[in-house]
Amino acid sequence: MHVIVLMKQTFDTEERIRLVDGKIAEDGVKWIINPYDEYAVEEAVRLKEQQDASVTVVSVGNDDVAQALRTALAMGADEAVLIDGTELQDERAIAKAISAYLAKTQFDVLLAGNFSIDNGAGQVAIRVAHQLGLPHVAAITQLTIDGGKATCVREVDGDVQTVEAQLPALFTAQQGLNEPRYPSLPGIMKAKKKPLTNVTLADLGLSPDDVAPRVARTDLSLPPKRQAGQRLSGDVEAQAEQLADIILQATGQAGAR
Amino acid sequence: MGKTVLVIAEQKDQKLRQVSLEALAAARQLAGDGGNIVSVLVGGHVDAAAEQLADHDQSQVVCVAADTLASYDAERYFAAVQPVVDEVKPDVVILGHTASGRDLAPKIACHLDAGQVSDVVAIEGTGAEVTFKRPIYAGKAFETKRFLAGPWVVTIRPNNLQADAKTGAAAPIVKRPYADPAPIRTQVVNVQSKSGDTRDLTEAKVVVSGGRGVRSAEGFAPLAELAELLDGALGASRAACDAGYCDYSLQIGQTGKVVTPDVYIACGISGAIQHLAGMSQSKLIIAINKDGEAPIFDIADYGVVGDLFEIIPKLTAKLREKIAAVRS
Structure with a gap:
C-alpha cells in the first residue's frame, strides 16, 4: 500500500503577525508542519506500522520547506517530494501542480489536513482529489483501512457520520484523529538519509500559462487592536451582579433589575 | 452588463439556513444591474426551504431532492449540482463557508477551472x-x-454579511430529477446526532468557554449551565481539550474554530495567542481568571480576577433571577 500525504509548512500558532512594507514579516518566525497536516502525517505513519505501507510526503513551496519535510521523514515517512511553488500564486495553481505530480504516481490513500492555519481556504486537497477523479471524505476523526476499503468517522454540523470509501481516495484530517508523535533522535538521524526529491513545474510539464493566477491579493491589514477594559471591583456578589447586567445589556435582554 | 450568479443554498432540519440568505444578498450585489440570480437547493426533502427561498426575488429556485441526498456527501451533492452549474453557466457561484459549503466549493471551482476566494x-x-x-x-x-479572470467561486462566512431582504417575490421553483452517479465510491453508512450539542458554536450569539482553569470534565458543568441559560454554546481552549476535559469539537483558536459571538465569556483561560486568534473578533469579551496577570485581560472588555467556581454559579443565579423578573 502506498500512502501519500500532502502537507504545508506554516507559522507556529503562537506567532504574532507583523506587517513590514505591507507584507507579512517572516524574519525570526518559528515554522512548523501545519497542525492538521501533522495529523495526516501521523495517520500515514500509523498505517505503515499496522500494515505493509510506504509513505511519501509531498509539499509545495521554496527550499525552506525541506525542513518541514525532513520533520515528517523523522516521524516515519519514507520519502519526500518538494514541488517548486515559487511561481504558484493561488490555490488553483498549487492544486494543478500537485495533481500533475500525483497523476504520474500510483497510490492507495491520499491524506491531507482539513485546512491550513495560515491561508485557511481549505481548497487545495479537495481540488486535487476532484482533478484526479478521486472521491474524498473531509474532516475525519477516525480512519480504518481494510483491503481496498476505508471506513472513517467525520463530524459535520453536530452530527457524527460514518462513511465508507473505496480506495484510492482522499481523506482530510480533523483534530482528534490522533496524537502526533515527536520525532525520535534515531528518527531524525535516519531522516537525513531518506530521499527528498525536488520537482520543478517544467518536470511536471506545466507552463506558466497553465498556472497563471485567477485570484490576486490587493491588500493586507491587521485587525484593530483590542484595548484592555475594566476590572470589576467588589466582592463576588457585587462582581456577579455587575456581570449579569453587562451580559443582559449585550444580549439585548436589558431592563432587568 | 450584469452577471449570472448561482447560489448553492443550504437547509438544516428542513429550514433554510441563514447563511443562504446572506449568500443571496451577496449574489444581488455581485449580479449588478441586469444580472440574473439562480438558487439551487439539495437535500432529502427541500420543499419547505424552497418556498422560503422562492419568497426572495430571483430568476428561479432549482430543487434537487432524493432520499439518497438526505445526508451531505461530497460525491452525491456534486452530482446533484453539476448539471445545474453546466446549464446556468454562472459567472459567479456563491456558497456558505459551512461544513458542506467549504467541502463542495473546491469541487465546483475545479470543475469550472475557476479561482475561488474562501x-x-x-x-x-x-x-x-x-x-x-x-x-x-x-x-x-x-x-x-x-x-x-472568471468564473468566480466564493464562500462566505456565516454571520458577517447582511441577509437578503428582497422578499414577497414568488420566484418559480423548478424540480430536477436526481440519479446517483455510477459508480458511487463513498457511502454514508451511519449518522448520529451528538447529544447535548445542539447549538452550532460558530453561529452562537453567546459563547461560554473554559480553559485549563476549569480543571476537569466535571468543572465544565457550571459553564454549560450558564451557556444553556443564555441560549449560547460551550467552547474550550486547546489546553482544556488536550487535557481531556472536553471534546476537540469545542476547541476555539487558530486550530479549532473561529467564533465571533456578541458575548464571549472566557473562564480560566490564560489567553495563548493561538486561542486569542479564534475569539478576539467577538463583540464583547468577559474574562474570569485567578491570575490577574493572564494575557486574556489585555483584550477583555470586562475582567474579573477570581475563582470561576465561585463567580459562575453566582452569575448564573443572578441572571436567572433577572431574566425571570423581566419575563414576569
Whole structure:
C-alpha cells in the first residue's frame, strides 16, 4: 500500500503577525508542519506500522520547506517530494501542480489536513482529489483501512457520520484523529538519509500559462487592536451582579433589575 | 452588463439556513444591474426551504431532492449540482463557508477551472472592481482579494454579511430529477446526532468557554449551565481539550474554530495567542481568571480576577433571577 500525504509548512500558532512594507514579516518566525497536516502525517505513519505501507510526503513551496519535510521523514515517512511553488500564486495553481505530480504516481490513500492555519481556504486537497477523479471524505476523526476499503468517522454540523470509501481516495484530517508523535533522535538521524526529491513545474510539464493566477491579493491589514477594559471591583456578589447586567445589556435582554 | 450568479443554498432540519440568505444578498450585489440570480437547493426533502427561498426575488429556485441526498456527501451533492452549474453557466457561484459549503466549493471551482476566494467576511464595490475581504491566520490578519479572470467561486462566512431582504417575490421553483452517479465510491453508512450539542458554536450569539482553569470534565458543568441559560454554546481552549476535559469539537483558536459571538465569556483561560486568534473578533469579551496577570485581560472588555467556581454559579443565579423578573 502506498500512502501519500500532502502537507504545508506554516507559522507556529503562537506567532504574532507583523506587517513590514505591507507584507507579512517572516524574519525570526518559528515554522512548523501545519497542525492538521501533522495529523495526516501521523495517520500515514500509523498505517505503515499496522500494515505493509510506504509513505511519501509531498509539499509545495521554496527550499525552506525541506525542513518541514525532513520533520515528517523523522516521524516515519519514507520519502519526500518538494514541488517548486515559487511561481504558484493561488490555490488553483498549487492544486494543478500537485495533481500533475500525483497523476504520474500510483497510490492507495491520499491524506491531507482539513485546512491550513495560515491561508485557511481549505481548497487545495479537495481540488486535487476532484482533478484526479478521486472521491474524498473531509474532516475525519477516525480512519480504518481494510483491503481496498476505508471506513472513517467525520463530524459535520453536530452530527457524527460514518462513511465508507473505496480506495484510492482522499481523506482530510480533523483534530482528534490522533496524537502526533515527536520525532525520535534515531528518527531524525535516519531522516537525513531518506530521499527528498525536488520537482520543478517544467518536470511536471506545466507552463506558466497553465498556472497563471485567477485570484490576486490587493491588500493586507491587521485587525484593530483590542484595548484592555475594566476590572470589576467588589466582592463576588457585587462582581456577579455587575456581570449579569453587562451580559443582559449585550444580549439585548436589558431592563432587568 | 450584469452577471449570472448561482447560489448553492443550504437547509438544516428542513429550514433554510441563514447563511443562504446572506449568500443571496451577496449574489444581488455581485449580479449588478441586469444580472440574473439562480438558487439551487439539495437535500432529502427541500420543499419547505424552497418556498422560503422562492419568497426572495430571483430568476428561479432549482430543487434537487432524493432520499439518497438526505445526508451531505461530497460525491452525491456534486452530482446533484453539476448539471445545474453546466446549464446556468454562472459567472459567479456563491456558497456558505459551512461544513458542506467549504467541502463542495473546491469541487465546483475545479470543475469550472475557476479561482475561488474562501471564507469571505466583506464584499466591497461592484462590477469588475469588486474585492473580497477574508481572514488569514484565523483572523490575526485580513487580506483583500480580487479575481483576475472568471468564473468566480466564493464562500462566505456565516454571520458577517447582511441577509437578503428582497422578499414577497414568488420566484418559480423548478424540480430536477436526481440519479446517483455510477459508480458511487463513498457511502454514508451511519449518522448520529451528538447529544447535548445542539447549538452550532460558530453561529452562537453567546459563547461560554473554559480553559485549563476549569480543571476537569466535571468543572465544565457550571459553564454549560450558564451557556444553556443564555441560549449560547460551550467552547474550550486547546489546553482544556488536550487535557481531556472536553471534546476537540469545542476547541476555539487558530486550530479549532473561529467564533465571533456578541458575548464571549472566557473562564480560566490564560489567553495563548493561538486561542486569542479564534475569539478576539467577538463583540464583547468577559474574562474570569485567578491570575490577574493572564494575557486574556489585555483584550477583555470586562475582567474579573477570581475563582470561576465561585463567580459562575453566582452569575448564573443572578441572571436567572433577572431574566425571570423581566419575563414576569
